[in-house]
Amino acid sequence: MSTSLPSGPSPVVHHPIARAAAHLIGPRGLRNMDRLRNEVAGKVVVVTGASYGLGAATAELFARAGAQVVLAARSVEQLRQVAAGIAEKGGDAAVYQLDLTSEESVTEFADALLHDFGGVDYLVHNAGKSLRRSIHLSYDRPKDVNATSGANYVGPMRLTLALLPSMRARGNGHIVNVSTVGVMFGVVPKWGFYLSSKAAFDIWMRAVGMEARGDGVTLTTFYAGLMHTRMSAPSRWMRRLPGQTPQDAARVLARAVVEKPRTLTPIYGHPFAILAPILRFPMEPILGFVYRRLGDTEASLARAEAIRPGATRIQLAETVGSHAE
Numbered sequence: 001m002s003t004s005l006p007s008g009p010s011p012v013v014h015h016p017i018a019r020a021a022a023h024l025i026g027p028r029g030l031r032n033m034d035r036l037r038n039e040v041a042g043k044v045v046v047v048t049g050a051s052y053g054l055g056a057a058t059a060e061l062f063a064r065a066g067a068q069v070v071l072a073a074r075s076v077e078q079l080r081q082v083a084a085g086i087a088e089k090g091g092d093a094a095v096y097q098l099d100l101t102s103e104e105s106v107t108e109f110a111d112a113l114l115h116d117f118g119g120v121d122y123l124v125h126n127a128g129k130s131l132r133r134s135i136h137l138s139y140d141r142p143k144d145v146n147a148t149s150g151a152n153y154v155g156p157m158r159l160t161l162a163l164l165p166s167m168r169a170r171g172n173g174h175i176v177n178v179s180t181v182g183v184m185f186g187v188v189p190k191w192g193f194y195l196s197s198k199a200a201f202d203i204w205m206r207a208v209g210m211e212a213r214g215d216g217v218t219l220t221t222f223y224a225g226l227m228h229t230r231m232s233a234p235s236r237w238m239r240r241l242p243g244q245t246p247q248d249a250a251r252v253l254a255r256a257v258v259e260k261p262r263t264l265t266p267i268y269g270h271p272f273a274i275l276a277p278i279l280r281f282p283m284e285p286i287l288g289f290v291y292r293r294l295g296d297t298e299a300s301l302a303r304a305e306a307i308r309p310g311a312t313r314i315q316l317a318e319t320v321g322s323h324a325e
């Protein structure tokens with residue numbers, strides 16, 4: 001069995017039928033870019049996780065519409081490349097280093113934003129850390145706790161706390177939370193760190209959104225389905241499923257800021273959210289059974305091995321599943 005990881009979507013997902021299926025599954029994005037321009041031209045749009053994937057595509061799209069885009073993430077060189085591409089097309093982009101797992105980094109970033117721009121018009125909580133790994137492989141990996149809860153929950157929570165007061169004081173602003181449709185399904189083995197941190201921030205942000213709406217600050221939660229990005233690339237089966245490109249999903253975020261709906265989900269999101277508690281009893285035993293049949297991904301096993309050099313290689317030969325970290 002090869003241990004090399006796939007990268008990028010399979011060519012199958014570019015087939016017109018797969019593209020049509022992805023479009024049907026949705027949610028649909030904004031088509032009329034003049035509406036985006038009318039909304040964001042000259043406004044400050046902060047996009048976390050703008051170094052790759054959806055964040056980079058969103059920054060590019062919003063900058064094309066005339067926004068002053070703030071790009072934040074850990075990989076500064078990568079951010080600079082995205083910003084250079086934006087500048088080449090006449091757009092306005094500023095780069096800030098941000099590590100959401102560090103309280104100090106979040107505070108410095110928020111202070112710099114308030115100092116440099118005086119406030120934020122749109123805040124896109126896009127940065128995220130995915131993790132699909134059996135719990136026994138995380139026993140010796142305390143960083144799994146911090147990486148997921150910091151990037152998906154505590155960091156975005158701290159950033160909101162730092163920026164919301166000025167948005168409320170100005171009486172306007174829109175926050176977009178890029179969540180996952182997975183939080184509408186209930187629980188899936190191996191996804192505990194990722195789904196619990198995404199679900200926690202979803203609930204916290206919705207409560208805050210209800211409080212802040214009266215002061216003119218609105219919230220859209222995008223429960224994203226499959227997107228073909230660096231995040232989903234290591235999962236062999238996901239690479240073959242119809243999904244949105246980062247550019248498709250960026251247009252969904254454009255719709256979020258223009259139309260300001262409370263939620264945006266793929267077509268199956270709300271039906272699953274209704275069925276998940278009703279079907280909990282049959283689904284949990286079935287998913288537990290399937291989980292015991294499938295192994296861990298090569299990336300998860302390799303990383304667990306890397307930090308425990310003396311450890312036994314865990315059932316690699318029996319592994320048939322794929323993985324994303």
Ligand SMILES: NC(=O)c1ccc[n+]([C@@H]2O[C@H](COP(=O)([O-])OP(=O)(O)OC[C@H]3O[C@@H](n4cnc5c(N)ncnc54)[C@H](OP(=O)(O)O)[C@@H]3O)[C@@H](O)[C@H]2O)c1
Nearest residue numbers: 049051052053054073074075099100127128180227229231
């Ligand atoms: N891809 C999917 O199928 C899918 C499905 C549902 C939801 N989502 C959500 O969509 C959002 C965008 O993901 P993507 O698919 O575009 O993945 P991606 O290409 O891996 O991008 C993730 C971004 O988050 C940033 N990030 C990660 N940890 C960070 C940290 N500690 N501090 C600051 N930035 C951090 C990364 O930048 P650095 O590494 O440079 O810091 C990167 O720019 C995420 O919130 C994800 O959970 C994705």
